[in-house]
Amino acid sequence: DVVMTQSPLSLPVTLGQPASISCRSSQSLVYSDGNTHLNWFLQRPGQSPRRLIYKVSNRDSGVPDRFSGSGSGTDFTLKISRVEADDVGVYYCMQGKDWPWTFGQGTKVEIK
Amino acid sequence: DVQLVESGGGLVQPGGSLRLSCAASGLTFSNYWMGWVRQAPGKGLECVATISKDGSEEYYVDSVKGRFTISRDNAKNSLYLQMNNLRVEDTAVYYCARNYGHCFDYWGPGTLVIVSS
Numbered sequence: 001d002v003v004m005t006q007s008p009l010s011l012p013v014t015l016g017q018p019a020s021i022s023c024r025s026s027q028s029l030v031y032s033d034g035n036t037h038l039n040w041f042l043q044r045p046g047q048s049p050r051r052l053i054y055k056v057s058n059r060d061s062g063v064p065d066r067f068s069g070s071g072s073g074t075d076f077t078l079k080i081s082r083v084e085a086d087d088v089g090v091y092y093c094m095q096g097k098d099w100p101w102t103f104g105q106g107t108k109v110e111i112k
Numbered sequence: 113d114v115q116l117v118e119s120g121g122g123l124v125q126p127g128g129s130l131r132l133s134c135a136a137s138g139l140t141f142s143n144y145w146m147g148w149v150r151q152a153p154g155k156g157l158e159c160v161a162t163i164s165k166d167g168s169e170e171y172y173v174d175s176v177k178g179r180f181t182i183s184r185d186n187a188k189n190s191l192y193l194q195m196n197n198l199r200v201e202d203t204a205v206y207y208c209a210r211n212y213g214h215c216f217d218y219w220g221p222g223t224l225v226i227v228s229s
């Protein structure tokens with residue numbers, strides 16, 4: 001299975017400051033169709049996960065533009081330009097290249 | 113809006129069986145692959161199974177192969193997960209999700225399965 005490794009696992013942030021989460025895969029996530037199937041989710045406390053970003057850098061409808069995704073191959077990053085209180089929760093990266101699709105361990109973002 | 117609502121969770125003894133259901137609305141159900149993802153208490157996410165639009169293809173994570181069966185009824189806009197020979201380690205919230213573009217893009221609120229004696 002493809003192993004997804006996130007860092008850090010805990011991220012205390014100050015409101016209004018930027019935040020960055022790294023995700024590395026054990027193999028390239030470039031699929032035969034040329035797309036890179038790396039996605040980002042946010043799970044707020046007590047809620048089901050909500051997708052934020054798909055195919056590395058595409059924001060889902062309704063996702064604020066302070067969220068951005070980047071990367072290629074096996075190295076990916078989710079950035080929040082200015083953290084707001086609503087951004088608290090656990091962020092997961094997920095690969096959709098090979099079944100079983102697999103998630104990173106999660107990064108818990110909290111306000112300092 | 114896409115809505116997915118799971119049901120059927122509960123407490124079951126090890127070795128027992130349970131059938132989860134997912135009612136879908138707000139989408140043309142038969143146009144999408146669907147799947148199940150689970151999350152053990154306080155833990156991360158694990159993709160359990162996925163099924164093709166017409167039900168002809170099924171894929172499972174190794175830990176549930178031979179014990180779980182995913183199925184669907186397109187006439188009823190419903191997805192199912194039959195879970196047999198349940199183990200303590202199957203305890204989790206089970207989410208129904210739409211599979212589109214190599215990702216689970218819409219998720220239900222989940223249903224809790226507890227396997228315990």
